[in-house]
Amino acid sequence: MKTLSGLNEYGALKVVAVRPPEHAYVSDEKVADEWERLRFYSAPKLGPAIDEHKMFTDKLRASGAEVIMLGGDDALTLDSIYARDALLVSPKGLILCHMGRKGRRGEPAVNASAFEAAGYPVLGTIEAPGTIEGGDIIWLDDHALAVGEGPRTNAEGIKQLQDLLGPDVEVHTVPLPPPSHPEDVFHLMSMISPLDRDLALIYRPLMPDSFVNWLEARGIGFVEVPEEEFIPMGCNVLALGPRNILMLDRLPETKARLEAAGCEVDTYTGDEISRKGEGGPTCLTRPLVRGT
Template sequence: MAYVDSEVGRLRTVLLHRPGPELARLTPRNNDALLFDGIPWVARAQDEHDAFAEALRTRGVEVLTLDALLEEALASPAAREEAITAAVDGPGLGDSLRRCVRGHLEGLHPHDLTVALVAGLLAEEVPAGTGLVARLLEPHDFVLAPLPNLLFTRDSSVWVGDRVAVTRLAMPARARETTLTRVLYTHHPRFAGARHVYDPADEPLEGGDVLLLGPGVVAVGTGERTTPAGVERLALRLLSQGLAHTVLAVPVAQRRATMHLDTVCTMVDRDAVVMYPGVAHSLEAYTVTGGDEPGALRVEGPRPFLEAAADAMGLERLRVIDTGLHPVVAEREQWDDGNNTLAIAPRVCVAYERNTETNARLEKAGIEVVAIAGSELGSGRGGPRCMSCPVEREPLGAGAATSGAGARGLQPPAGAA
């Protein structure tokens, strides 16, 4: 089953996407538009990702892969129609070329359709169209752009309790990712009956900005990718459906290095975060709770984030482990996703091996580090947390070091343990 109520409960099932031919579509001419800082060595990126997945399996984690699940879902005619319609929608193709691309996609086997939807299509890979758009395209122009950022499965969906938020990605290069994620969660038998708490038709919201600090407490960053309206929409849904008692809205500087909240802060224990020291004591949060009337919100603050988070979690304070005391070291390791760890259990996390200072500080604080290579995977500016969408964690529940979940009736459903 699917259930997640924290960042650190023992990880049981996770959704990954093994990088494939979509990375081979990156060139110096398009990598900026496709949000990559470099041109990754595809075979090495795949090796690194395989090692990441194997490290999780070794720790008893079930690893689901997005492309395999999507291929299975696309055996359904309804799923095929939804995915193809979303792919050819929009004004860029024109009517004539749109019909050609649709006809091409409709004739593909589910495996080949999955590859085309993820890796994109060049003009030379579809039957020649007769319209003006087709005539003006060069053979190597995209008629369907690739999705290299699908690697970062955290952004397009996030589970809160037993419900999934299928998000709306802000950048044009990533907009189509969530149409595939929605197809998967709507049509794959594994997720039959899954209830959705957010939808791509809602305001921009990305999973990298959503941190489940503990049962009933959700922090949501707002900045480059997630809008304040997106935070408000999610807060209304979570509070009204009993999935949270407190949502913390956290403004994050709108820079490439800090595109999401999880680029500056992730949890590694029930009461501990690894955090970029450049923002640790300047980050603020607005505390959002239910208002006096249905659909109303109460907003208080701002207060220091660490203080507001500890209060909401029922803790005296949060332990902070930083990415290094030297400003240059801290900045380098923050850029290389030193803060972007994936907890696989309390006091156990996966981190990039290159961030030696951060990893040493984590281990000194009693956190076991499962180090993985990421020289090629990191070229899209994402770490182990970015590359993973937890689908099931053991619930922290009333046994957590928090007064919120047990005191306010936020318990996992029967059988979630």
């Protein structure tokens, strides 16, 4: 069995999984059938999406990461391009989510089957009535994680997660604000992205004081996303390594603030794979192995 290691969000990315548009969007007919129901801003265009995703994964590989390409299945929707959400990583193996969005509940088993075939162990499953999604989970290190409690992750799901992880892992619960529509997504990673062991990008107006205090007690400082770049997903950035950042293009002030904090920043075009479905680079990726 392969080992899941580097349980953090900033270490050098070693192994990461993605699902390309060919296996998530599939066809123009599938896009037309699903995009409004799934509350995409508009219908993604399959051809340009494939081009965007290839350039995105090329950047992952250029950073030194092995990229696992997830396949398709009839149980998947357009949302399955956001590979982070269906599974969690833990020291003892992968955890299958019971997803808050009902239409995505076939996705964890499909992804887990691919990872098991690649040699990665499965620890367990979150069961109903618990719900949990990967975008609500942030590992700080092997012994501490934050989990957002909100529309996609509930208290029962968090309890089951703590039971699976055991007493050696501190689980800090972060209350999340309700979205404007019950089917809209607002994950913990909508308002925070770790950049390094001691630095995180945050949208301060939505961060509970208890969470800020918990992070500061661990020696973590902050770069703040400006108001005008929060809705366009300025807070959703992917660390390819410590202070080595990949983010959406056309977010100039956030990029400037990251660079002022000593980050090396690269950008990608995500009009079809990110903006229309409101899923940034962390959403598009399921990191499996990072450096410590």
